[in-house]
Amino acid sequence: MRRSFIFCALAALDVGVATAQASSAPLRALPYTRFVLPNGLTAILNADHASPIAAVDVFYRIGFRDDKPGRFGMAHLCEHVMAEGSPNMKQPQSTFYRSLGGTSRRFAETSEDITHYYVSVPSHQLETVLWTEGDRLRHALSRADSATLAAIRPVVAQERANFENAPLEVAGSRSAVWFALFPEGHPYNNAAQSPLSDLANVTPADVKDACGPYYVPNNAVIAVSGDFDPAIARRWIEKYFGDIPRAAPVQRVSVGASSLSAEKRLVVEDARQTVPTLRMVWPGAAYDNPDRAALLALASCLSLARVASDGHFASVGVAPPTALGRLSKLLVQDRQLATRVMAENYDVQHAGIFEIEIHPRPNVALTTIETLVDSVLASIASQPVTKEELALYNGYNAVHLATSLQPRPARADTLAHDEVFAGDPAAYVQQAMRARSLTPADIERVRRKYLGAGRIVMSLVPAGKLELVSKPELPYTNATPPYATRSR
Amino acid sequence: MTRLVRTVSLAAVVAVSHSTIAMAQSEPPRPPAAPPRPFQFPAVQAHTLANGLRVYVVEDHSVQVVAVRAVPAVNELSDPAGREGLTQVMLSALSEGTTNQSAAQLAAASARIGTAVAPTAFTTVTPAFEAGLALMGDMLMHPSFDSLAIERRKAAQAASYRTINSRASTPARALFYALLDGREDAVARAQNATDAGVSAITRADVVSFYEAHVGPSTISLVIVGDVRDADALAAATRVFGGWRKAATAAEPVATLPAPKPTTIYLRDVGGDATYIYAGNVGPRRDAPDAFAAEVLGTIASSRFIRALRDRRALVYSGVVSVMWKPASRPSEFFGSTTVAASKADSVLTEWIALLRSLRDPSSVTQGELTNAITSRVGVLWTKTDGPDSVATRIVDALRDDLPPNYLAQYAAGVGAVTVPAVAAAAQKYIDLDHLVIVVTGDRKVLEPVLRAANIAPVVVVDSAGRPVASQDGP
DSSP, X not given: OOBSHHHHSOOEEOGGGSSGGGTTSOEEOXXXXXXXXXXXXXXXXXXXXXXXXXXXXXXXXXXXXXXXXXOXXXXXXXXXXXXXXXXXXXXXXXXXXXXXXXXXXXXXXXXXXXXXXXXXXXXXGHHHHHHHHXXXXXXXXXXXXXXXXXXXXXXXXXXXXXXXXSOTTTTHHHHHHHHHHSOTTSGGGSOSSOOGGGGTTOOHHHHHHXXXXXXXXXXXXXXXXXXXXXXXXXXXXXXXXTTSOOOSOOOOOOOOOOOOSSOEEEEEEETTOSSOEEEEEEEEOOXXXXXHHHHHHHHHHHOGGGGGGSHHHHHHOOOOOOOOSHHHIIIIIISOOEEEEEEEEEEOSSOEEEEEEEEEOTTOOHHHHHHHHHHHHHHHHHSOOOHHHHHHHHHHHHHHHHHHTOSHHHHHHHHHHHHHHHSOTXXXXXXXXXXXXXXXXXXXXXXXXXXXXXXXXXXXXXXTXXXXXXXXXXXXXXXXXXXXXXXX | OHHHHHHHHHHHHHHHHHHHHHHHHTOOOOOOOOOOOOOOOOOOEEEEOTTSOXXXXXXXXXXXXXXXXXXXXXXXXXXXXXXXXXXHHHHHHGGGBBSSSBHHHHHHHHHHTTXXXXXXXXXXXXXXXXXXXXXXXXXXXXXXXXXXXXXXXXXXXXXXXXXXXXXXXXHHHHHHHHHHHOTTSHHHHHHTOOHHHHHTOOHHHHHHHHHHHOSGGGEEEEEEESSOHHHHHHHHHHHHTTOOOOXXXXXXXXXXXXXXXXXXXXXXXXXXXXXEEEEEEEEETTSTTHHHHHHHHHHHHHHHIIIIIIITOOOSXXXXXXXXXXXXXXXXEEEEEEEEGGGHHHHHHHHHHHHHHHHSTTOSOHHHHHHHHHHHHHHHHHHTOSHHHHHHHHHHHHHTTOOTTHHHHHHHHHHTOOHHHHHHHHHHHOOGGGOEEEEEEOHHHHHHHHHHHTSSOEEEEOTTSOBOOBTTBO
């Protein structure tokens, strides 16, 4: 669920598209060079000399969905092993990178679909980073020995504890939705934070067997953005990755579509929560699904507040005007029933989640909120989304396209992501172009197609306050994670 | 047949082994380090309008983007006691309507240029810069402060505090600041803010706070990106030049209590999660040894991860650093982490040993120092990657009463730090006799473990830091 608006809307654009009125001007992708080494490694280079930094992002097609039953969490464990260094790197790569003046949000992450390793460094250190990443791949999982695994397990356990101690609003309740949407046996059911018992007896051989086939050049994409000469960077990539042998093609488990035939009502109780939250979720569109643009536009028409989640607002903490968006206007502005409304289509590689999340004011009944949300959604049939609303959406998109791709790490991440998820490093531009041709009829079509009766309605309430559940007379499942009652 | 296959397989294995050996021998060596490029902060053009409004402009024409920030001379440390959240409510209420435009009209105008324009910030494409600036100006200069709008913003601020206070780490952090700075200090009050305080805020509070503290002489305007200096200044003059309004900065005064002997303050919050905050008062931002303290923090943090995560696997993450405050206030030299309750004693023992070793004058090596300096300075390029990042860095500096191009000084200052300077900073700012150590978690597990470890006296406290009865007796 790491992809959302930010990554649908990353691009450089021509000056003329500054305003919604001018949003028909052509969009322009980041300039890049793409090549594939004989061993199958895909490389994407985006040179830009504005600032002397270089961002490197290496994606491997291995994620939670590749975990096998009884070994959930293996892809994540392998990420930790891969981050412990290599025969020629006697320290964790992150420690080494910091000593070069490098920085990264996390240095490595595992999601449902991929694992990636990323860093930004002063550009004179680019060759060293490419050597390091080449060494990481060349000697993949070389640190998978008993001592290292014994050291990593408690660290992973503490990471798991951090997840469990995060507010359920942002962590546990989302997992509950995820599990309801992707039932047991579905590859996306593999929990991001899996039972630690699955990893208790993992041996070095288990690790290598499980992940080794994925850490091969023909299963990797490297993207580099920043201040470098593309010809020289290409030579470095050939030098440090080129002689790593190609391996057998990776066979990943196929991912079927998710669907819900009827409404599922869930309740999550949180001892730390004092005001309830309502979350309504439908199966949405995957990243490369042509319907994704229309669903994002629909989300935007319901809640333009999501633009306020941009990084620079997070840093200054002062919200922009929020009186637009049908749900936001009704619930936050006019009726003053909620403090925040978010609508979004989150996506992974082969699935999506269309979600509406409402944070009511204290003492406002979730039942009231749910009824109003349903009435707004139903009213779209008789009061279709207008061309003006779509123009506003595309206007925001156009500006966001330009502003979001300033940092080199975002560029490298976007290019690699789109190569892996859509087979085209510039897929984001195609998505933005597709959004521009949307009509009100397109929005109505996806509303009917996706926002049907099969959905999840989740009430997140203070522990023990089940009377606050939305429409409590309807049957529901209490999906409170077991750890939430134990650890709070 | 079987035999033949076996032979072929063996041959293949041998061939692969040889090839592996050959490859290992020919693996590309680590490339030599390229010469670093000295850090340069982009040139900042400073102007002051006739009405006192300061304008800082940085030209960057590499992207067709302009980042604009208005930096008021108030922040969460300016909130009056009992009105925590007032600054945030006042600033966000500016977007809820002006004497010229309703909230809906502001939102529509903002949407028409495809830019979320907040009263203190927006980032947009070049052609929308002036329209965005005009909107920002209207919000800053002509707020209507509609009562309902203020209630909306109060509700949002209260929700924000509820979210913060639902995080497992909050009790430890809030208690740490309350004990270190004193509960009445502005920093501690900000860290301990609740939705109850927000409910006490009235429209009159908002209006008088705005009238007292927001005006051209207390606002700095930062414009970074694809706009010429002269054009940016002209635009700022057009929007703000006619603004006449007296205002004064809110200057919270630090009132720190005298340090107390090192003590472990244990607060029972139940549950599995244990959070530890430990530290003491650090240098002021303008202290001569501030850069040495900064490097010391980097070295301490690196050692922390190496010792507690890489070697002992006691923690997943953690940090030790200097938490800088505005130049008029001392910083905090502290660290924080989360750990399994049963390991809290081991973590603290390792942590204090680490701090003690840093106080040894011969402890820090030249190599360690070089890595720390490279780390601190090298990352500055990434921190100034594009107009948004540059604008953010300037805002950070101005909020801390530092010059807008402070990072240039910073790079030079950090680059000049020596091993003896770090050692001296360690002696001065790591005060093992006066550490405030806060541990929150399950008292049943933690109290016996911490008492048995005999690291420091253990005092069980409530959320206000007041001692409560020990399990062993009053």
